[in-house]
Amino acid sequence: MPELPEVETVCRGLNQLTQKQVIRGGEVLLKRTLAYPLCASEFCQNIVGTKIACWQRRGKYLLAQLTNASSENAGWLGIHLRMTGQILWLERDRPLQKHVRIRLFMEGDRELRFVDTRTFGKVWWVPPKESPERIITGLKKLGIEPLSPDFSWQYLQHKLQNSRRPIKTFLLDQEIVAGIGNIYADEALFKSQIRPTAIARDLTPEQIERLRLAIIEVLQTAIDKGGTTFSDFRDVKGINGNYGGVAWVYGRGNQPCRLCATAIARVKLGGRSTHFCPQCQR
Incomplete structure (x- = not known):
């Protein structure tokens, strides 16, 4: 399972490549990858048109702050890679890997693909009026970050x-x-x-x-x-x-x-x- 260094590596890469990118479309290829909302069309409807303001890491979770065209809060995108999850930044016309679960279409004919062989990984969309901890309940249970000053x-x-x-x-x-x-x-x-x-x-x-x-x-x-x-x-x-x-x-x-x-x-x-x-x- 990816641990803190692997998730931090992905987080930094996402900030370099996708920050300020607008999500132009989405496709859910495996519905059970969605943890919230459970409806694929609802998930896509709510993320399309939003911009990725920045990515954060909390424990082994990835969190993207989303904004709308007016730079207002448009919720969060949450991802947990679990055992075999990968997030790949690719050209949209690249042939699909066997285990692609979710696709997010970005500007410039690029996309983010969530690939997960074992299918344990999860993806959330958190509505603007909700805190990530309210929807992604595992965040509530996390202890201190070991690279923070509080780890004394x-x-x-x-x-x-x-x-x-x-x-x-x-x-x-x-x-x-x-x-x-x-x-x-x-x-x-x-x-x-x-x-x-x-x-x-x-x-x-x-x-x-x-x-x-x-x-x-x-x-x-x-x-x-x-x-x-x-x-x-x-x-x-x-x-x-x-x-x-x-x-x-x-x-x-x-x-x-x-x-x-x-x-x-x-x-x-x-x-x-x-x-x-x-x-x-x-």
Whole structure:
């Protein structure tokens, strides 16, 4: 599933390519991709003629602020890529990929295509008089953004102090820290020298600060690399992310640790594949 760095990469690409673009038309090829409204004709009717003012990221959600011809609020467009979603900026006459779910026709014979193999991704149109959180209810549950100034040692310590969960499981909880998934939880735990199975509340103050700084560093590095492509992720131009080539542990089971040459272990934790170095993380 695309995580914070992948979604941030897409968000930045969308702002570069589609900001101030007017949506001239739309086509829904798979109705269940729509989360709101459920009617494809209603969705298209409400977005046609609107302009994309800017894109924002919240956790793993993408949000486009829409305006009308008078630059007034025309609602929001919300997208969650889920496991295999892609947003591609293409020429309109480009042959359709097999798994195109929604098309948004823009100026200059270009379009945005939402491609989703597994069909778990969702798209919302939020009416002007509604807040995104009212329609996209998952936004209400999101915790703090890890790249924001609010992601402090005090915040993390407060959340950790009563948790009996393994720290890896703790980091995957979107209600605590928004945007971290399987890849970057493993990477941050390696950088902070903490074993994924360590109980969250048992971390020392020094470990908490190492973990906080590692999360920020790993996420920023991944954004700089354009995210990670292990299967479906592409940016809006269809380009793979490059973080996978420099990953410390994720996806490197049985390969030598980049620091100590010990074989990277791969185990299941909470139903998720988890990678760590038995020597570096104790």
